[in-house]
Amino acid sequence: MPPKATQAAPQNAFLTLWKAYNDNTSDRLKFIDVFLFFLMLSGIVQFAYCILVSNFPYNAFLSGFGSTVGQFVLAASLRSQVNPDNKDEFKDVSPERAFADFALGSIVLHFFVYNFLG
Amino acid sequence: MFSLLPVLLLAVSAQASKLTLQSPRFVVSDSTGSQLRSEPVSLVHKSSTPVELSKTDILKLTFQVIEKESGKGVQPHQTFIRFYDEKSNEEGIQPVRVSAGGKAKFDLNMNKPPLSLPPTPTGNPLKVTLLIGSPLHDPISIELFDLILPRSQAAPEHPGEASYRPLPPIEHTFRPDHKLPPRPISLVSAVLTLAPWVVLLSLWSQVAPRPARLFSPSILPFILSLGAFEGLLFWYWVDLKLGQVLLYGAILTIPTVFAGKTALASIGSRRLGKK
Numbered sequence: 578m579p580p581k582a583t584q585a586a587p588q589n590a591f592l593t594l595w596k597a598y599n600d601n602t603s604d605r606l607k608f609i610d611v612f613l614f615f616l617m618l619s620g621i622v623q624f625a626y627c628i629l630v631s632n633f634p635y636n637a638f639l640s641g642f643g644s645t646v647g648q649f650v651l652a653a654s655l656r657s658q659v660n661p662d663n664k665d666e667f668k669d670v671s672p673e674r675a676f677a678d679f680a681l682g683s684i685v686l687h688f689f690v691y692n693f694l695g
Numbered sequence: 696m697f698s699l700l701p702v703l704l705l706a707v708s709a710q711a712s713k714l715t716l717q718s719p720r721f722v723v724s725d726s727t728g729s730q731l732r733s734e735p736v737s738l739v740h741k742s743s744t745p746v747e748l749s750k751t752d753i754l755k756l757t758f759q760v761i762e763k764e765s766g767k768g769v770q771p772h773q774t775f776i777r778f779y780d781e782k783s784n785e786e787g788i789q790p791v792r793v794s795a796g797g798k799a800k801f802d803l804n805m806n807k808p809p810l811s812l813p814p815t816p817t818g819n820p821l822k823v824t825l826l827i828g829s830p831l832h833d834p835i836s837i838e839l840f841d842l843i844l845p846r847s848q849a850a851p852e853h854p855g856e857a858s859y860r861p862l863p864p865i866e867h868t869f870r871p872d873h874k875l876p877p878r879p880i881s882l883v884s885a886v887l888t889l890a891p892w893v894v895l896l897s898l899w900s901q902v903a904p905r906p907a908r909l910f911s912p913s914i915l916p917f918i919l920s921l922g923a924f925e926g927l928l929f930w931y932w933v934d935l936k937l938g939q940v941l942l943y944g945a946i947l948t949i950p951t952v953f954a955g956k957t958a959l960a961s962i963g964s965r966r967l968g969k970k
Contacts, residue, residue: 673959
């Protein structure tokens with residue numbers, strides 16, 4: 578019995594976590610989470626290419642990787658500010674204000690990324 | 696009357712300006728005093744065989760400086776013997792004392808060589824020249840003979856000489872050009888880089904909340920102006936200059952701000968109203 582339990586324990590924990598996440602997260606937050614996951618994947622792929630294959634247009638790598646990282650930070654802060662469970666943390670920031678900040682930050686980030694893209 | 700005077704002086708000086716040597720002779724004797732070589736010096740061509748001196752020999756040179764026309768002895772202002780090594784370009788000047796009557800004697804004792812001798816490390820023959828200068832006469836320069844001296848130490852090298860030699864030529868090397876990775880790898884990498892978009896769109900199709908009032912008149916202008924900003928930035932990437940994009944962006948900010956205020960206010964009131 579014990580070996581089976583210890584083998585299944587980490588799997589069980591992961592499945593429980595996944596189930597809890599799926600059930601308790603609203604669709605809006607999942608929407609942002611998918612975006613965050615996409616940004617992470619994109620950043621990892623670009624970084625792996627830079628290390629494994631070539632860093633030839635170095636400025637292009639920097640702007641691409643920087644765009645994923647910057648956008649991740651903005652989206653993560655939007656998610657934490659929009660989450661109703663965090664309402665007590667962000668008393669003077671309404672979700673609309675958070676979205677406006679997110680939009681402004683994204684536009685500025687995109688401007689710098691396009692500048693460097695070349 | 697006065698104008699004749701310089702012409703007369705010129706005539707006088709033109710007449711008496713040539714110098715010559717009378718009975719120039721050199722003698723080489725060894726340390727015991729016996730003569731090894733003794734010959735007159737020709738004023739027209741130098742001696743054919745070089746004079747060779749060993750470490751104990753003595754060279755004696757005697758002559759008298761006279762004016763060519765009158766034969767009178769002259770004490771010139773400058774009388775030098777020049778020792779010159781053609782190959783190493785070293786030279787030494789030795790002044791010679793001339794008496795009032797023009798008689799001169801020069802001794803070169805190899806036991807006590809004068810300081811003015813140039814170094815002879817390789818035993819090259821030195822060209823010996825007699826130089827006589829005087830303001831009242833034309834100067835004369837007479838090649839006497841070639842002189843071979845015993846080997847000496849080389850001239851000391853100047854401590855700073857090494858820094859004045861020509862440096863090696865500068866060869867610029869440039870970083871080699873970047874190589875593009877081979878095509879299949881580039882294609883695979885491009886597909887991998889765009890793959891997350893597929894993941895994003897597929898997951899979003901499952902999770903997306905239905906945007907209820909996306910196209911209502913209070914929210915649509917904000918969406919459109921945000922899209923316009925993105926389009927402006929893309930246009931900047933392909934075509935625009937910095938000043939233009941900043942100007943257009945500043946212009947576009949004004950409707951965006953107003954549209955944003957109305958859109959977000961309506962969403963906020965909806966949220967609070969529902970609550």
